[in-house]
Amino acid sequence: MSGIIASRQRTAGRRQSDVAAEAPWVRAVLIGTAAAFLGVAVLLPLSVVFGSAFSKGIGPFWAALSQPETVSAIWLTLLTAGIAVPLNAVFGVAAAWLVSRYDFWGKSALVTLIDLPFSVSPVISGLIFVLLFGAQGFWGQWLSDHDIKIIFAVPGIVIATTFVTFPLVAREVLAVMQAQGSDEEEAALTMGASGLQILTRITLPKVRWGVIYGVILCNARAMGEFGAVSVVSGHIRGQTNTLPLHVEILYNEYNFVGAFAVAALLASLALATLLVKKTVELNAALKARRLARRAELDRRSLPPASLRRRASLSTRPVAPSTSPRGPVSVTAESSFEKA
Amino acid sequence: MTVEATNLVKTFGAGADVAAVGGVSFTAPEGKVTALLGPSGSGKSTLLRMIAGLEEPDSGSIRIADKDVTRVPVKEREVGFVFQSYALFRHMTVRDNIAFGMEIRKAPKKTIDARVAELLALIQLEGYENRFPAQLSGGQRQRIALARALATEPKVLLLDEPFGALDAQVRVELREWLVEFHEKTRVTTLLVTHDQEEALELSQHVVLLNAGQVAQAGAPHELYDHPASPFVASFLGGANVLHSRAQDGRQLSTFVRPHDVRLAKPQVNDSNLELGTVDRLARIGGNVKLTVTLPNGEPMSVQVTKLELDKLGITLGDRVAVDVTSSKVFVDDYAI
Numbered sequence: 001m002s003g004i005i006a007s008r009q010r011t012a013g014r015r016q017s018d019v020a021a022e023a024p025w026v027r028a029v030l031i032g033t034a035a036a037f038l039g040v041a042v043l044l045p046l047s048v049v050f051g052s053a054f055s056k057g058i059g060p061f062w063a064a065l066s067q068p069e070t071v072s073a074i075w076l077t078l079l080t081a082g083i084a085v086p087l088n089a090v091f092g093v094a095a096a097w098l099v100s101r102y103d104f105w106g107k108s109a110l111v112t113l114i115d116l117p118f119s120v121s122p123v124i125s126g127l128i129f130v131l132l133f134g135a136q137g138f139w140g141q142w143l144s145d146h147d148i149k150i151i152f153a154v155p156g157i158v159i160a161t162t163f164v165t166f167p168l169v170a171r172e173v174l175a176v177m178q179a180q181g182s183d184e185e186e187a188a189l190t191m192g193a194s195g196l197q198i199l200t201r202i203t204l205p206k207v208r209w210g211v212i213y214g215v216i217l218c219n220a221r222a223m224g225e226f227g228a229v230s231v232v233s234g235h236i237r238g239q240t241n242t243l244p245l246h247v248e249i250l251y252n253e254y255n256f257v258g259a260f261a262v263a264a265l266l267a268s269l270a271l272a273t274l275l276v277k278k279t280v281e282l283n284a285a286l287k288a289r290r291l292a293r294r295a296e297l298d299r300r301s302l303p304p305a306s307l308r309r310r311a312s313l314s315t316r317p318v319a320p321s322t323s324p325r326g327p328v329s330v331t332a333e334s335s336f337e338k339a
Numbered sequence: 340m341t342v343e344a345t346n347l348v349k350t351f352g353a354g355a356d357v358a359a360v361g362g363v364s365f366t367a368p369e370g371k372v373t374a375l376l377g378p379s380g381s382g383k384s385t386l387l388r389m390i391a392g393l394e395e396p397d398s399g400s401i402r403i404a405d406k407d408v409t410r411v412p413v414k415e416r417e418v419g420f421v422f423q424s425y426a427l428f429r430h431m432t433v434r435d436n437i438a439f440g441m442e443i444r445k446a447p448k449k450t451i452d453a454r455v456a457e458l459l460a461l462i463q464l465e466g467y468e469n470r471f472p473a474q475l476s477g478g479q480r481q482r483i484a485l486a487r488a489l490a491t492e493p494k495v496l497l498l499d500e501p502f503g504a505l506d507a508q509v510r511v512e513l514r515e516w517l518v519e520f521h522e523k524t525r526v527t528t529l530l531v532t533h534d535q536e537e538a539l540e541l542s543q544h545v546v547l548l549n550a551g552q553v554a555q556a557g558a559p560h561e562l563y564d565h566p567a568s569p570f571v572a573s574f575l576g577g578a579n580v581l582h583s584r585a586q587d588g589r590q591l592s593t594f595v596r597p598h599d600v601r602l603a604k605p606q607v608n609d610s611n612l613e614l615g616t617v618d619r620l621a622r623i624g625g626n627v628k629l630t631v632t633l634p635n636g637e638p639m640s641v642q643v644t645k646l647e648l649d650k651l652g653i654t655l656g657d658r659v660a661v662d663v664t665s666s667k668v669f670v671d672d673y674a675i
Contacts (some may be wrong), residue, residue: 183426186393190420191414191440191491201439205430292473 126231
């Protein structure tokens with residue numbers, strides 16, 4: 001089905017290029033500008049990062065990465081993402097569920113609040129937590145009395161990262177939930193399903209692509225977050241240094257190979273994230289196409305539904321030729337509806 | 340199972356002065372199709388959702404099979420609900436959609452498979468078990484939604500504008516199919532529709548709603564032949580309204596249906612005869628719709644068969660005599 005659509009779009013595109021497209025030189029300029037910008041702003045920096053990382057060969061690159069302090073930064077980054085992402089996945093789905101399913105006083109204020117971490121500078125986000133949990137902060141006395149360390153320690157880094165990356169899952173899932181409505185949930189309700197059954201069997205499968213995209217983006221941001229983490233971390237090497245912070249420290253020490261080696265590792269994590277996202281999308285598209293092909297085969301092996309229906313209702317004489325659209329076109333057309 | 344609604348009231352939003360449903364009572368007889376008919380905004384869908392338990396009434400009570408279910412949660416009401424959008428589970432196959440309610444009730448797999456096969460046969464979609472909703476046509480989705488609603492053998496079947504999203508031809512086909520379907524299953528059915536034809540064809544009992552109130556309830560032909568109010572008369576059958584004044588000064592509205600008018604060509608050419616003029620002639624299949632302008636300037640729509648018109652030899656612009664065979668006169672409540 002999607003194959004048919006794709007070929008249609010291709011034909012449509014060609015026809016358009018004959019009649020209504022821009023002149024060739026306009027196209028050349030537009031494409032050239034985009035390519036040049038992409039080259040300068042994305043490809044060039046990326047190649048500098050990887051080039052500098054390997055400038056002294058693979059040995060120093062590897063040596064920089066296997067330094068105990070770097071290894072510790074890698075683990076801290078993975079740990080932070082490992083806590084922040086699942087938390088935000090759960091909070092995000094819960095918030096999206098709440099906002100899309102229920103009407104309550106202050107709902108629009110809540111939706112605005114969800115966006116807050118995006119709209120304030122990450123440095124300010126970090127400062128908020130210093131003011132709350134720091135030694136001179138709001139809960140500082142109580143925390144130090146109970147010997148709990150948050151600022152300049154791992155909990156602070158996790159909290160700041162969770163805060164900054166919170167909107168990613170919630171926004172993504174909320175958009176999907178609002179687009180899909182709640183008819184299916186109501187249908188499940190009339191069939192006797194409980195709230196938990198509706199969540200696990202209807203809602204989550206329905207919004208799973210939204211959750212997956214949100215989680216992927218959230219993960220990328222969580223591993224790369226600098227500003228907020230920088231404020232709360234205290235930059236204690238081997239203890240509270242994440243990968244982005246470690247890059248800065250190494251760079252400030254004129255350890256360029258080390259700095260770029262770690263930067264290359266971070267960039268690779270980002271590229272890997274994009275690759276995963278692309279693979280997920282591709283899989284979804286492939287699955288849809290496979291389903292469509294199977295349906296097409298089914299359709300050929302079965303007589304069209306409307307024909308069979310007519311045949312079984314022999315009391316009612318319906319001559320197929322009198323209908324403006326034949327029964328075959330009924331089923332064929334339906335396959336485009338949701339394409 | 341009989342469904343009884345008593346004095347149901349539902350108001351949306353705090354402080355709203357107009358109730359969506361303002362004190363509605365009706366009875367849907369067992370084993371019959373009852374149509375909740377009305378224009379949009381008449382509260383018919385809200386009424387259906389209250390019976391299903393998807394909305395809670397502000398006051399009033401609902402009884403299903405002689406049991407008060409007003410405060411019973413949806414999942415325990417044992418109703419089958421078909422949504423206008425069908426609301427099929429998009430990530431599940433046809434089989435899993437139909438099986439859902441039974442799986443929730445933890446029925447054994449064998450029973451489920453047998454019931455799915457039985458229902459697919461009933462809706463004439465055998466062999467479609469492994470399709471996904473996106474791979475079905477609108478009419479097929481509609482029937483799957485029906486099968487899914489019936490899978491757990493509900494006490495009542497509730498249909499919310501079941502044909503609203505279909506094109507005209509499929510709608511007519513499915514309508515006839517639903518009549519046969521109901522004859523086979525005999526489930527007490529409540530059907531919400533704004534389409535009077537649909538209500539007249541499908542149901543044995545009609546509850547006509549207007550602005551959150553019951554305008555009239557009864558057998559379809561009863562409402563059609565004996566409308567209780569001008570609203571009923573004009574909503575069912577699309578009537579002409581002729582205005583006049585009684586001797587005591589009160590306004591009279593006379594309702595005449597387009598097919599209750601007979602036309603004739605005047606035999607003598609007498610200019611004293613008050614005649615109408617045929618101003619419009621539209622052929623619709625075997626019928627012809629005419630607009631005749633009466634001597635007082637009021638237009639009257641008339642429907643005759645093509646055969647009849649040919650026999651009379653009436654064409655556009657002709658002067659014709661108008662005879663009303665049946666009409667209904669209402670005296671307006673307010674005197675002038």
